[in-house]
Amino acid sequence: xxxxxxxxxxxxxxxxxxxxxxxxxxxxxxxxxxxxxxxxxxxxxxxxxxxxxxxxxxxxxxxxxxxxxxxxxxxxxxxxxxxxxxxxxxxxxxxxxxxxxxxxxxxxxx
Amino acid sequence: xxxxxxxxxxxxxxxxxxxxxxxxxxxxxxxxxxxxxxxxxxxxxxxxxxxxxxxxxxxxxxxxxxxxxxxxxxxxxxxxxxxxxxxxxxxxxxxxxxxxxxxxxxxxxx
Numbered sequence: 001x002x003x004x005x006x007x008x009x010x011x012x013x014x015x016x017x018x019x020x021x022x023x024x025x026x027x028x029x030x031x032x033x034x035x036x037x038x039x040x041x042x043x044x045x046x047x048x049x050x051x052x053x054x055x056x057x058x059x060x061x062x063x064x065x066x067x068x069x070x071x072x073x074x075x076x077x078x079x080x081x082x083x084x085x086x087x088x089x090x091x092x093x094x095x096x097x098x099x100x101x102x103x104x105x106x107x108x109x110x
Numbered sequence: 111x112x113x114x115x116x117x118x119x120x121x122x123x124x125x126x127x128x129x130x131x132x133x134x135x136x137x138x139x140x141x142x143x144x145x146x147x148x149x150x151x152x153x154x155x156x157x158x159x160x161x162x163x164x165x166x167x168x169x170x171x172x173x174x175x176x177x178x179x180x181x182x183x184x185x186x187x188x189x190x191x192x193x194x195x196x197x198x199x200x201x202x203x204x205x206x207x208x209x210x211x212x213x214x215x216x217x218x219x220x
Binding site: 031044055102106 | 210
C-alpha cells in the first residue's frame with residue numbers, strides 16, 4: 001500500500017533556529033496537510049495545501065510557519081524561529097478521500 | 111466551533127472481550143468521520159472512514175457506526191486481542207481539515 005513518508009524522524013534544535021520538516025505525500029494525492037501533536041494532547045490541524053497554495057490554516061499557523069511544495073514530490077513545513085512550545089510531533093498527511101498520515105517527525109526545541 | 115470528545119479515556123480489558131469506543135461531536139455538519147489507531151510514539155493508522163451519508167463501515171473485526179444527527183460514532187472491536195492495544199482516535203472532517211478527539215487508550219491483556 002502506498003504511504004506518506006517523513007524526514008527526519010527526530011529533529012533536535014536550539015530555540016531561535018530554523019527547521020524544515022520534509023514529507024513525501026502519496027503520489028496521486030492532491031491535498032496535503034500538516035498537523036501537530038504536543039505530548040499528551042490532541043492532534044491539531046495546522047494547515048492544508050492544494051493547487052500550490054494554502055487552502056486553510058489554523059490560529060497556530062502564524063507568520064513563523066510556512067509550507068512549500070518545491071517539486072512534484074516533496075511537501076515541506078518550515079518554522080523560521082523555533083520556540084520551546086514548538087516541541088511536538090509533526091504529522092504530514094495527504095488525501096485522495098481518506099487522509100493518510102506519515103509516521104511523524106518528533107521536534108525537540110532546547 | 112466543532113469539538114470532538116471520546117469516552118472512555120482509557121480502557122483495560124481481558125483478551126476476547128467485545129468493546130465499544132465512543133466518539134461524539136458538537137456540529138453535525140461533517141463530511142466524514144475517520145477512526146485511527148496510534149501506537150505509542152508512532153504515527154496514525156487509518157482504520158475506517160465513514161462518509162456523512164453512510165451509517166456504518168466494517169473492516170475485519172472492526173465496525174464503526176455513525177449517527178450524524180445525534181453527533182455520535184462508535185467503534186466496535188470484536189474478540190479483542192493484545193495486539194489491539196493502542197490509542198484509538200476519532201476525527202471528523204469539517205471544511206478542509208480533520209478535528210480530532212483526545213482518544214481512548216486501550217489495553218488488552220492476555
